[in-house]
Amino acid sequence: MSQDWDAGRLDSDLEGVAFDTLAVRAGQHRTPEGEHGDAMFLTSSYVFRTAADAAARFSGEVAGNVYSRYTNPTVRAFEERIAALEGAEQAVATATGMAAILSVVMSLCSAGDHVLVSRSVFGSTISLFEKYFKRFGIEVDYVPLAELQGWDAAIKPNTKLLFVESPSNPLAELVDISALAEIAHAKGAMLVVDNCFCTPALQQPIKLGADIVVHSATKFIDGQGRCMGGVVAGRGELMKEVVGFLRTAGPTLSPFNAWIFLKGLETLNLRMRAHCASALALAEWLEQQDGVEKVHYAGLKSHPQHALAQRQQRGFGAVVSFEVKGGKEGAWRFIDATRLISITANLGDSKTTITHPATTSHGRLAPQEREAAGIRDSLIRIAVGLEDVVDLQADLSRGLAVL
């Protein structure tokens, strides 16, 4: 059969193909220009031939674009590719990762609903629940990530959703996603997974039973630390609500950023494999060093949930955290001695980053809260990039030398 690129690619052409093929090809609908790359549609609105055509598009009688807050072809290509990679019926892109989380809760929860959140989620996620959702009558409780009985016991009759990040930041704790989905569903609640740290290259929560996946595309999906964005993926009937909220409230993704993320997705799996290989090599090496007291990385045999990580993930991720001798002073001296690695809290970048969680990402927690969360003053987090691992090891050796 000849390739009818003028008519665009048919989704059925991609049925049954592997992840790497979807990452490169899913979601592209070629224009009659025949472009091989993805077209970037920088337009806010779309024109109609007649008033009647406009009316038909606005009413939804005829499918098509009306206004880029609702739909944009470049953004749609990114959404379709993410849906294919996550194994979700539908995905919708958002301006940032936080906008993805905002959109899920705003569209699926109402005043009087109860939400359970794992204790060790992203700082802004906690602020969003604590400072804003609570103000609108949503009840929020926090549960330790790994303990399934704790989740089961905390579910109430009005519990609408469970929200988790697995693996957690920065200590790489995990939860058994399939088991947690069963617990949620048995009591009529939904499971939402923030899959930012693994990306669909390493973990597909929807295939494990989760109802919704959210991402900060700012991290590994972009992969080069340049653009902000997010995405929500899930079942059609849930996504209908999320899409409705986004189109009305407007925290939607710029087509330029969607175009960058399409490029990012094409190399996602290759990059994740390289991030994981270097992170594992550095974690194993750090564990042997005198100045290092403990390494937290699910790829290590010493990690209490190593077996679960092997079962649930296709790799262990880029984030390694470790405790050094000398408390906060030791950790700061270590960080300041590095020359190559960037001192910043970001992750998912081709450039390796290093941060001191106790005084940055987790600095706003009270000391007892930090202690309870296991964020010691001696803890350092690295998010391993794509530099040569020998150079990264040499840079970390500068830190070890001043402990």
Ligand SMILES: *Cc1c(COP(=O)(O)O)cnc(C)c1O
């Ligand atoms: C960065 C991050 C977010 C927030 O994403 P933004 O794109 O910064 O809004 C949410 N969850 C996790 C796990 C993150 O790392």
